[in-house]
Amino acid sequence: MSPRLMRVLVNSNFFIEEKNSSNQEVHYWLTPASRLLLKGAPLTVAPLVQVILDPTFTNPWHHMSEWFTHEHHATQFEAANGCMFWEKLANEPSMGRFFDEAMSCDARLVAHVLTKDYKHVIGGIRTLVDVGGGDGTMAKAILEAAAHHKMHSY
Template identity: 30%
Template sequence: MRVLAASGVFAQSSDSGGYRLTPVSTLLLSDNGGGCRSLKQMVRLELSPFCVSPAANLAEWFATDDETTPFAKTFGTDHWDFCGRDPGFSAFFNDAMACDSRFVMDAVIHEVGGVFDGVTSMVDVAGGTYRWSRQGGGHGVPAYRMHGARPSSRDPWHSG
């Protein structure tokens, strides 16, 4: 905890000797409000063996001409095949990506949303499925968030 406090993730309380949240650590809390004020799932992915183990091989990987990715070297297959073979990892990965998309899109819409004025359609590449997207909770978050913030844009799931 001292290391996290020294880096600003938490703050040490001088009166109680405990720790308190900072703006950074509040990003790690669960977000039940439907907006995205949480990067919890993304941080969980980044600190999981799926990311940490391949990262431990980066120095060796950079020193060779091997075209195999560090992920494939570590797990014996590329990332996408691994997702296809392991539904648990696939769900874990997709939740983290959706979390990141919600966080980034909410910030973009809030800070520079005006750049989208006049946009009447949008392509959400790798947006996932309609069912999850329509609820704003899974994949397809960018188009769903944009339509919610900019009702003048065409509903991304409307085919007419």
């Protein structure tokens, strides 16, 4: 990897740099932030980062001017991709799964923080109704943290 890129990643706290004093060899270690990018990690956000950086999702930002100046596009996404967001995901099942996995990994991370550090927030909930469009990741995590809750998923 480029020394310049590694310098940026070290200064951004994604890696820890360690130099061997005897031979000046450089070693890099993972930080908690970089561990979130490991694909196999339980709280990985790698799929979310992949979606955020995918051209399907970044290109709409380059169509803002077109969207503002032409009335025939309802959204920037439509201006960039020729269809609405949910249509794209429905018409391309692999893209839909890609997006769903990104949302699930985001929900897992938020649920972990919520159920570990903010149990008092969910402690008073008696009934939980999941009306999201995903796979129930957040609701499942809340139920595991507070087993006395009832859940309805729609």
